[in-house]
Amino acid sequence: MEFSELIRTGRAQAELLPGPEEAPLRGTLCVTGHHLLLSPGPPSTPDLWLLLLRSVDSIEKRVAGDSGTITLRCKDLRVLQLDIEGVEATLDIARSIEALSSLESVITSFPFFYRPKGLRLGDAWHFHPPERYYKRVARETNAWRLSEVNQDFSLCSSYPRAVIVPRAVDDDALAQCARFRQGGRFPVLCYHHAPSGTVLLRSSQPLTGPQKRRCAEDEDLLRAVLTGARPGAQGFIVDTRSSQAAKQARMTGGGTEAKAAYPGWKRLHRPLERGRALQESFVRLVEACGDTEQSMDRWLSRLEGCRWLAHVKEALSTACLAAQGMEREGACILVHGAEGTDSTLLVTSLTQLILDPLSRTITGFQELVEREWIQAGHPFQLRCAHSAFSHTRPKHEAPTFLLFLDCVWQLGRQFPLSLEFGEGLLLALFEHAYASPFGTFLCNSEKERCLCEVRTRTHSLWSGLNQPKEQRKLRNPLYVPNPLAIWPSVEPQSLRLWQGLFLRWTRPPEPSEVAWEKVWQIVTEREKTGDSAHSFCLSSQPKQ
């Protein structure tokens, strides 16, 4: 397919109104296969790259007289307005953008064409393979092994090639377990908490069905988890659905672990919002944040009506509960909901952030996202197909990953010195998850990424982010390694709206940028004096 077929008009004269309190830009508007460009006036000035067409969430056109206006609402919540000369040009450009921004083919998407300077293809794909995390686990305990039973993705299409499982369970048993779990997602290890010797596992729901089927291998696996931890260890199954929803799931072949079948394991239900309800919550919040007309009277009830902060509270409390079970009670935790690809990952990744100091470093956090979201089979392509502005009927969209980032932001606000990364990294991940020139968030699973050869044909976001020039934006200058668990407060008084994201384009950015500069200045000053003191001491040592 040629992009040119979709481009009805390549060029038009236009004026861009980027946002409140910013000067408008005039120039020639140009639609390319992947981008919308505005090239201002004189030919000597470089093209102003406007945006990736993929990041357009909705487009609205209006014509009046002999000109028109296009409003582009982007997936990163930015709103751009373009005044275009000529009615035909307006309509053509709008149609072109509409067609190009909703292309579904992965292999014709921009990451397959993006070749930035200074980066080598495929250089970062070796950053976070499953083997790497297994090496860390193996240093801490001998009870687990790396299984390549899913080498050809035949057992579980949403799992990576290699997963960490109890040493006592062989690959044949795993195959039986996979048959007993939805989508083949049998329980695997996601985190070993060395201080307590406990583990965090995740899976999908067991396929007990109305007949309350059982699976001996699955029961053995969970028993092996407990014996591997320590004799007499307890386990908790955190089901992210209400007990009623879990019961109902039996009618459609799903269900939940029967108490009698899994001795030592107790089941807890912590219902978390998911799917369409979560997406609607996101849409309502963005709408409320963009509405400047409302009175103060109604703002808080609107915020309440969005329920977003309630979801943040629930997600954090559930993760805290799991972390508390491990660190304080010495219990093993298995988390699952239905498919085990959404709220399950939300809980397991947040739990690790609370407990594991390494996951709070920049590389550790990237590894966490890679391991617990991307390789764990969170269907990014489906979930992030549209953001909060789209008028199309939502199908599989859900801002689960954004909810995770919001929770991380809340952790960072309550422990401002304990995360090595700042808000910048979270904002970048949000943007790239929804539309990116990098291949990292493409597709829904490792299997699909393999088929599309994403690893070899696109650049990795991690190598993009790890370039030195990006560091100042992403790093938290206040970071001081904190070896302890960080227990956030989940009281409503302690949770705040993430203004840096939801009000990013509506509030003036200067005050917070000025503050950020100052923080950097204070910290680098200390480093400088420290360095000069050190070098002074070295240089002034009397020579023997």
Added chain:
Amino acid sequence: MEHIRTPKVENVRLVDRVSSKKAVLGTLYLTATHVIFVENVPDARKETWILHSQISTIEKQATTATGCPLLIRCKNFQIIQLIIPQERDCHDVYISLTRLARPVKYEELYCFSFNPKLDKEEREQGWMLIDLSEEYKRMGLPNNYWQLSDVNRDYKVCDSYPTELYVPKSATAHIIVGSSKFRSRRRFPALSYYYKDNHASICRSSQPLSGFSARCLEDEQMLQAIRKANPGSDFIYVVDTRPKLNAMANRAAGKGYENEDNYSNIKFQFIGIENIHVMRNSLQKMLEVCELKSPSMSDFLWGLENSGWLRHIKAIMDAGIFIAKAVSEEGASVLVHCSDGWDRTAQVCSVASLLLDPHYRTLKGFMVLIEKDWISFGHKFNHRYGNLDGDPKEISPVIDQFIECVWQLMEQFPCAFEFNERFLIHIQHHIYSCQFGNFLCNSQKERRELKIQERTYSLWAHLWKNRADYLNPLFRADHSQNQGCLHLPVAPCNSMYKFWSGMYNRFEKGMQPRQSVTDYLMAVKEESQQLEEELEALEERLEKIQKVQLNHITVKSNKQSEPSKHSGFSTSDNSTANTPQDYSGNMKSFPSRSPSQGDEDSALILTQDNLKSSDPDLSVNSDQESGVEDLSCRSPSGGERAPSEDSGKDRDSDEAVFLTA
């Protein structure tokens, strides 16, 4: 002391607010100035001190099997729940505190017995730290348009105004006196702030006694004089900060607002800020929300909205923004009033000044601002904050709202203020504590009669002495953004107004960020400075040594050790001894409450960890002052003990609860 029925009760339990099952055993002492709870734990002997003047309400609750619960709510938003074994003791404590919390004479207040061990000279110097005549000079007064008036010498014209007032040069004594007779409580228009750059000014007064049709020539001349004192503008704004309906209702009582037809070239404007009764109820409702035990997000947001608190805060801010814009952008002078001109008027004038003038955003400037717009202009501290027993309907959180407005601005402009959040919290604390004389009485006249300056100490000197604690490391005086008027976004953004948990839940330490950016950055700054000084000293020494050409002097070991001493700093900072909370909510299935929580959260209440002496009768002690405030937020680490010890100790009990699941 005669009001203390029982000075000491043993075996009292102090209940943890977060998890009510948890309580610590100790002894309760009543002194002339404080309630003190001393824990029985022999090593720690943690103490909780509460000033009588901070007590807002005392509530005796239904006796249970364990004893008689007593709930004490404080004006600084601390809540203490005690369980006293004997009903009789509880009653005695209740009766004693009820009386002690409501002194009838000024002499009973803490400031008259508080002695920070300063000599007379130091005390006098302390009172001279903030000098309003200096402040008017700084504004550029007197000048061709404004002069100091002695018309209120001996408080002859208005007893709630100060003696030193600036009025337009063309306003004669006759005009002023005439105008004062036409204004509630004779509070005639006087200068609050003069904007040097364009001669515009902010003046304040009370409402005119206009009724339905009354006029006063002198009052009209007074407003004209204000207009003429600003050659750059041919009109003045008259801002009535009340809702229009309230102002109209006042007309029936012979009061009211200015009729635009009677005054030449005024633009009249209502800005609906509600009265003190609405504000008192609003705070009450918000505090009820803060007190909820594990509320859901909906409970909290609904409650907060229904309290109307943030809406009121925004109304005050909007008024301040309107005036600041009128002055700086339109170059027009503004006359502000409400009813009596001592509550809403004080709020609005001070918010506008703060927006206009960067000086008020400095430590000292902020003290001056409170001294000017609140203390000198007769804000009724005694009535509003209930220092002496009085009419409960007079009590209202007027200055609390102003302080919150400042905090909301600090949140929006993190680099614009020289001071930090702690500074605001401590000022709020002392408005109620009556430990210093600054906020006593209802007017300057009363304070002079009581000889406050000769008998008490000034808070400003105390804060100034400890200013290192109150600095905002992010302050950038040089940045263009912070020079001149603060620029707020054009579109009023409601989402900018946030709940201030650092104030209203300040004693629930678990709810606050567990690490302080401010303290960390201050420590970093201090460290760089020390390093730099040391480096300089070393360089000097090296030069000397090289001059003497002594090659074999081994200062090296010494030199090396000094800088490395500091490198240990950053790692010592991570001891966020932090324990999990009750994450299970109301779910019965998983009642995982962490019993360990209380250990740390006893820091919820005013602790006196730094008081080495365990003598509870240290009611008059200079050390105490620093102890009264949040100690735990002062050290960057915030943790007092090794985390491992903490978790080890609690594991057993934790598990027990966990296992009952």
